[in-house]
Amino acid sequence: MMDNKMIIEDSLESNDKGFAFYGRLPYYRGLGLSMVEDIAVSVDGAAIPREDVRFSVRGKTYKLDEMESVYDDRWNFGEKAKIIAMKPGGLAPGKHKIDFAVRMRISYLPFVPTTKDSKELALAA
């Protein structure tokens, strides 16, 4: 659910250290950060390694491994989180295809859902 609303349009930005966009949790409620099992990001078909992805909400930025033991913060319903990819040099101006997938550990579900979105975002020169 909410698959096609995960990536926020027109949110791509870039600098020398990498790039970032805003993303939402594909779910009908929020989720504690320890239950966000993985956030996978690709740009133009090239996967960003997990250790180079950062998640940022309300002024706090986490590495994905750190999030696994964060019990006092959450990704709220509809909340736009900044998804940061460390990539020296950043991205060239122009259009880029972003793939974004979130794997969640949901207590009551007898499976572990992964939900994906893919959008072409433009980076201003």
Add this chain to the structure above:
Amino acid sequence: MASIKRGVSLYSFQNETFQGKMTLEDCIRTCAGFGARGIEIVGEQTFWGHPEYAVADADIDNWHALIKKYACVPVSHDFMLDYKRYKDREMPFDEQVASVKKDIDFGARLGMKYIRALVALSPEVLVAAAPYAEEKGLKILIEIHAPLHFDHPWILRHAEAYEKSGSKALGFLPDMGMFLFKFPLIWAEKFARLGVPAPIIDYVVKAYEDRTLSEYVVLNVQNMGGTGPALAMAETLRHNAAYEPRRMLPYMDRIHNIHGKFYEMTDDYVEPSIPYDQIVAVLKQGGYDGYICSEYEGNRWIEDAEEPDSVEQVRRQHVMLSRLIGEPAELALAA
């Protein structure tokens, strides 16, 4: 004589609230406009923070102000209890009970009569939390949701534990999706968009109406060459069934809230896949005087093709419900 009351779970408007297209005030004003005065929420959807960090007092004040402004009634805070919070171990029993107490506190802070427990929770956890619920003046209701039903051994275990506890603070919240008597058209259309061949779609829809055992349907779809989405369509029969609404009757003394699940309301005010006429008749027979709270869940089945119109869908359901309940004309809405 007390009558069935109408309400809405704001879950119904998730597509709009997720995108910021409707505020909490928009939701509550909309419900009140349909004569649906009971408001149910998924706490972790309507409020930011809970349970990991404190919900702002201003947000709670806003809730109470809106409930008052639109003359509504807080009905239920649906809680989750994430017992898989820790990566490699299940949350210990005492911590689960403490977590339920935290949701009792949150429900009480919102003025709710009930908190909704998911069916995965064990009866022992709820029984242990019941005295605290009594103290706070609200009830914990476990949601009976397809594929579970009132004759399922897991539910019987809950019922036995509640009776043994002697607590009136434990009860049931049946979701009307368990009475799915036809395969929803919007499900069939979604599977068609995913590329399921027409003969398989026709077969599954027919097999559902024939009440064919889901295991046979899965096998037959495999034999028809079905893979991927075709098998997923067949698998929906493992998670849904046309249970009998009358099976609620022996439990009426513990049924205090109802999820008016629906997938699609047609423009002539019918939910073609859930027999609401039979359901309301059974509830009347059982003397039910609580709320039926709308739970629109068609959104996720159509969002890939069109923007859901949750408000219009909920409106149509309330036209239907007010007619079935037989409300006096002044309570019913102008259709």
